[in-house]
Amino acid sequence: MPNISETYLENRWRVQPNHANNYGTVHGGNVMKWMDELGAMSAMRFAGEPCVTASIDRMDFHRPVPTGDTVVIESFVFDEGRSSVNVHLRAARENPRSGEQEMTTESQFVFVAIDEDGSPVTVPDLTVEGERCRELRDRALAWRDANDRER
Template sequence: MATISGTYIENRERVQPDDVNNYGTAHGGNVAKWMDEVGAMSAMRHAGETCVTARINRLDFERPVPRGDICVIESYAYATGRTSIRVRLRAYREDPRTGEREQTTESYFVFVAVDDDMRPTEVSDIAVESDRGRELREEALAGEQE
């Protein structure tokens, strides 16, 4: 049985000129794509199967990520259904010179595990193995309700 901590992934993308909008900040579509890719990795780490995006519950862009900064994507699975995995995602802008970081985007995605024929397949429950795992799960569940 996978654990919440076992699904935790943090990935980084350097915001390049091709990634930005007319205002010199990361295009929201690129941030959503990066979040979707990393979220799927967390879901697959839990399911042990290919996972596809079923739903995005919210996508809140709180502040921009300027060109040249790093977009850090943090992802972890925190709950499951019969074939689904709920994943919390947050994006941060990080200054590559100082490491200073602030949250820019938050979302909750639902992925569905599929077999080789792309049919939904069952997933196991996710284990809460530590105080940190319990804290991550509680934060995600509370954030879903906002």
């Protein structure tokens, strides 16, 4: 059974002019795309099957990321259903020279594991082993609980 740490991924994208809006900052759609791509990789690592996006939870953009800075996205599976995989994602602005980071957005995506015909398939149980796994899962569950209260 896969554990949370095995699904943890982090990637960086340098914001180029073609990623920017008219204000010289990253277009929110690019951040969302990058989160979706990395989230799918975490889901597939967990499920051992292709995974497709089923839903995206609330996504608030707290600060812009200017052209030339880096978007750092971290992704990990924190919960599962019969064929669904819940992935927590967090994006940050990173200054490429200093490494200084500021959180820009956070969300949770649900992916569904599918077979070669596109039909949902069962996913394994998620295990939570060790302090790092518990910390990540607690952070994801706290975010979900806080957003459920706001609805």
